[in-house]
Amino acid sequence: MPLVEVAELEKSYRVGEMDVPVLRGINLQIEEGEFVALMGPSGCGKSTLMNILGGLDRPSRGRALLKGQDLGRLSDGDLARIRRDEIGFVFQSFNLIGRISNLRNVELPMTLKELPREERRDRAEELLEAVGLGHRLNYSPTNLSGGERQRVAIARALANDPSLILADEPTGNLDQKSRREIIEIMNELNRDGRTIVMVTHDIETTEYCSRVIWMIDGRVQEEPS
Numbered sequence: 526m527p528l529v530e531v532a533e534l535e536k537s538y539r540v541g542e543m544d545v546p547v548l549r550g551i552n553l554q555i556e557e558g559e560f561v562a563l564m565g566p567s568g569c570g571k572s573t574l575m576n577i578l579g580g581l582d583r584p585s586r587g588r589a590l591l592k593g594q595d596l597g598r599l600s601d602g603d604l605a606r607i608r609r610d611e612i613g614f615v616f617q618s619f620n621l622i623g624r625i626s627n628l629r630n631v632e633l634p635m636t637l638k639e640l641p642r643e644e645r646r647d648r649a650e651e652l653l654e655a656v657g658l659g660h661r662l663n664y665s666p667t668n669l670s671g672g673e674r675q676r677v678a679i680a681r682a683l684a685n686d687p688s689l690i691l692a693d694e695p696t697g698n699l700d701q702k703s704r705r706e707i708i709e710i711m712n713e714l715n716r717d718g719r720t721i722v723m724v725t726h727d728i729e730t731t732e733y734c735s736r737v738i739w740m741i742d743g744r745v746q747e748e749p750s
Contacts, residue, residue: 564738635685
């Protein structure tokens with residue numbers, strides 16, 4: 526069974542008296558351990574597809590399955606549990622909390638699972654060490670560079686050991702050196718068995734991807750990486 530299966534997926538938004546289609550009958554499978562890039566022009570539906578795969582939005586028609594569970598049919602509570610336990614998010618704008626330490630930022634997803642404080646702290650330290658920020662545990666994200674903030678965000682995404690990592694333009698706000706560092710970290714995660722789906726506009730960031738899937742006008746067109 527694929528880790529992710531999308532079948533005849535459609536999404537429309539109501540604008541005034543009109544339904545505006547964004548996704549138009551997408552079919553897609555992603556196997557466990559793949560590193561997949563989603564590419565295409567702005568407005569083609571990449572972020573909408575990512576939001577549905579991440580349980581942040583629901584399809585209008587069709588199915589989006591994660592580990593055999595139809596995300597569009599789950600209750601809000603079950604969907605929240607899936608987001609907590611099965612999906613790690615990495616955003617272009619980092620989405621870190623500036624008033625708390627990097628360590629606490631990484632701990633936060635684990636508090637939702639009510640893990641013991643010592644266990645949360647040990648795992649957060651381990652993850653920050655793994656992304657090269659063991660010396661910045663008690664710093665605030667506001668005192669870090671963009672590349673360092675994204676490394677904290679990656680550590681946070683891994684906090685609950687997710688089945689799927691969704692990265693939406695993870696290098697979009699970074700300089701060239703930082704972009705390379707982040708992609709190399711994600712490649713290493715994939716080599717360790719992590720499944721990653723990444724939205725990107727930068728063809729250079731697809732160097733390590735197992736597949737590149739192009740989206741045009743709400744449809745997918747796959748090309749070899």
